[in-house]
Amino acid sequence: MKWLATYPERCVGCESCMLTCSKTWFKEENKELSRIKVLQKDSGYEINVCNQCGICIDICPTLALNRDASGVVRCDENKCVGCLMCAGFCPTESMFIADQKDKPFKCIACGICSKECPSQALELMQD
Amino acid sequence: MNKMKLLAEWEYEPVKIQRGYAGRTLYVNVGGFSFKEKPVSEDMKEKFIGGRGFGLKLLWDAVKDTTKWNDPENELVISGGPLCGITQYPGSGKCYTVFISPLTEQTYDSNAGGHFGPLLKFSGWDALEIQGKADRDVIVFIDGDNNKVEIYESPFEDVNAFTVTEALHEYFAENEEDKRNISVVSTGKGAENSYWGCLNMSFYDLRRKAPRLKQAGRGGGGTVFRNKKLAAIVVRKRGIGPTSNNPADLSTLQKVGLKLHKEIRDLDDQQNKMRKVGTPHLNEIMNEYHLLPVHNYKFGQHPEADKIHSEVFGKLFTQGIPDGCWHGCSMACAKAVDGFELKTGPLKGKKVTVDGPEYETCAGLGSNIGIFDPEWIIEANFYADHYGIDTISSGTGFAFVCECYELGFLNKDITNGLELKFGSKDDLMELIHRIGRGDDEFARIVGLGVHRMKKIFAEKYGAPFEVMEKIGMEGQGIEVSEYVPKESVAQWGGYFLTLKGPQHDEAWLIFMDRINKQLPTFEDKAEALHYFPNFRLWFSLVGVCKLPWNDIEPADNVIKYKGIEAAKVPEHVQNYVDLFNAVTGKNITKEELIIQSEQVYNFQRVFQLRLGKGTRKDHYIPLRAIGPVFPDEWEARAEYYDNELKATGIDPEGLTTEEKIKKLQEYRLPQWEQLVDAVYKRRGWNKNGIPTIETLERLGIDYPEVVEVVKKHLKPEDEWEE
DSSP, X not given: OEEEEEOGGGOOOOOHHHHHHHHHHHSSOOXXXXXXXXXXXXXXXXXXXXXXXXXXXXXXXXXXXXXXXXXXXXXXXXXXXXXXXXXXXXXXXXXXXXXXXXSOBOOOOOOHHHHHOTTOXXXXXXX | OOOOOEEEEEEOOOOOOBTTBOSEEEEEETTTTEXXXXXXXXXXXXXXXXHHHHHHHHHHHHOOTTOOTTSTTOOEEEXXXXXXXXXXXXXOOOEEEEEEOTTTSSEEEEEEOSSHHHHHHHTTOSEEEEESOOXXXXXXXXXXXXXXXXXXXXXXXXXXXXXXXXXXXXXXXXXXXXXXXXXXXXXOHHHHHSSOBOEEEEEEETTTTEEEEEEEOSSSHHXXXXXXXXXXXXXXXXXXXXXXXXXXXXXXXXXHHHHHHHHHHHHTTTTTOXXXXXXXXXXXXXXXXXXXXXXXXXXXXXXXXXXGSHHHHHHHSOOSSOOOSSTTOTTOOOOEEEEEEOOSSTTTTOEEEEEOOOHHHHHHTTGGGTOOOHHHHHHHHHHHHHHTBOHHXXXXXXXXXXXXXXXXXXXXXXXXXXXXXXXXXXXXXHHHHHHHHTOOHHHHHHTTOHHHHHHHHHXXXXXOHXXXXXXXXXXXXXXXXXXXXXXXXXXXXXXXXXXXXXXXXXXXXXXXXXXXXXXXXXXXXXXXXXXXXXXXXXXXXXXXXXXXXXXXXXXXXXXXXXXXXXXXXXXXXXXXXXXXXXXXXXXXXXXXXXXXXXXXXXXXXXXXXXXXXXXXXXXXXXXXGTSOOSHHHHHHTHHHHHHHHHHTTOOOTTOOHHHHHHHHHHHXXXXXXXXXXXXXXXXXXXXTSOBOHHHHHHHTOOOHHHHHHHHHHOOGGGSOXX
């Protein structure tokens, strides 16, 4: 299974992961549209990204969420009706919504952000 | 299935939904095969909002003062409302059926989940009006993808719901994937043979690969449906998505919806467990508080009630499936029993998916008829749906029959061989099948409902009418739903001061009134009987479900708010205000929300008046609803009732049980009258229960034809003294 490992203690908060992500998938540098979120906390940073646990698959009423051949949970946009149950029931709240988008979005473990990260806080894993 | 014979077709222009409205309604006459498009005016949106409001407005325009339920001009109107079909907020796929009821002979409205309401709107219609009577069984097909309406000759010899629904999902879908885009309205033979006909509205369950049925159960809509020779109404619309309803402000819908999803995720297991057991979570609560109807409402508790507790049904329901009846309903209460092998009837031996049972069915076709066998209840539930019979009216109706049988008013000669005592499982199941088949005279009489049974049992079998009047649990012609109201004065009103008879969609005040003692005065009770019926009516205008309002509450609801305010769940009321504004682009407040409801509440009250009902005499209450009628009812809670008597200043010492019962009735009946007065005053009605001209003017529903109806009935002696 492919998934993105995070090491928040190494994160420097540069946000390059978020900008790369949104640029890659939504053609726009906009943190709101990133599939990975970095939040500043009192001590350091918190990184919120899907761990591919797949709980959302059974929550989805339209069978829009499925695990692909590499184990990544992906959303079939044609089947998604934007009900947001997946976002509401995600145990790590890593299914995101944004004002401009009518459907939720999540990390699909492409790994591009990990290449951009200057502090090795992200690593694409393959179990 | 062979190709169906097309009898008529009509093409229409596609339309884009604007802020929750298609802006027009569809009229189909199945008698003359004619079709019409009617515009929705701004005034109609303003005063009637949608859903049930549109249904009542269209029905008002379609019928005469003298129209009966089985006249061709009676209509079946189905309408969702402006919020119907949004995918972001739980419970947003409801639609409302409006018609003149065979049971109550006045307007009735009954709601259902399933996908019909949303797909109808997204096909371009805010409402569907069906008028006329066909000369043969027909199927109306609304093809929202190709913008046409077709009427087919029905090929079905068996018009029962599961048969018809399954076949039509198959027939109109191009492939398995396409079945999700279809919804079927159907009923069954039982709806033809009784006045208890329900409507089943389907959605296709993608995981079970089977259509599911949600019921607009009450009032006899299915009976009207079959009287028009409708075998089914089908809608198909592909490509539904998050913005199909074209809301003014999608972002707010998403935020409010996500907030509730999270609340349900975090709190449902601690609160009502709707996601695991659905409404049967009430089974044990009602039993604990003496509210579970047992033996025709004689008792509120039973030692065997643990056999039908929610834990039992939780094990029978398939777990882990998102059981919402419309997209986005994370409350997921549409529970089902899968692989259930039927033991009786025409489908004996077949393995089926059974929708439910809901609480009301567990109580109606369960405790109220003395049956505490979950498997029996599931089987009865299946056949009631399949035959198109309302499980609530039939449950209460059968309970009345059982009591009459045990009192000796009926016997096997009359029932054609059935021993209809409480708990007679085999014979009661056979009674359901006889209503389904329509081949038995006694079963047909039963299916006419308690109101008519009382008269027929007296005239035909010599049963004492005055006793049946006391124990027949009906009001305005329709059976009481499944809660024992005896000990809550406010709930007498919640059931019997309603627009259309004793169902539970107006007010459920028992805990507030009786357990928590938050409504001490008649004025307090009247306020609750003003606010809650109006608040709850609002769901029917916009196309949403009541359950996500208070079957889940914010964790701090009872900390932040007290008493009646807590019962309103203010944060969720605000959700609805926000949703309405986000969809329509309007800017209503929570106070204006109530006024929207009042407009329709009062319009419907005048409509009942127009049809010859709707006055104080129609708000009657049976004695069983306000206290014990027979000694065994008193003695089952002797200490409690003795204390009740003492609280009225009467010493029960030395009185016989019969005398005590009489004394309590003598005390409670005037209380009922006081309640009626207080409620009528609060609602802006005169002493005879008629909305005053001032009330109509205040609400802006003083249309000339409405005022004319009211004026005909206003009398000076019905005015309140200053």
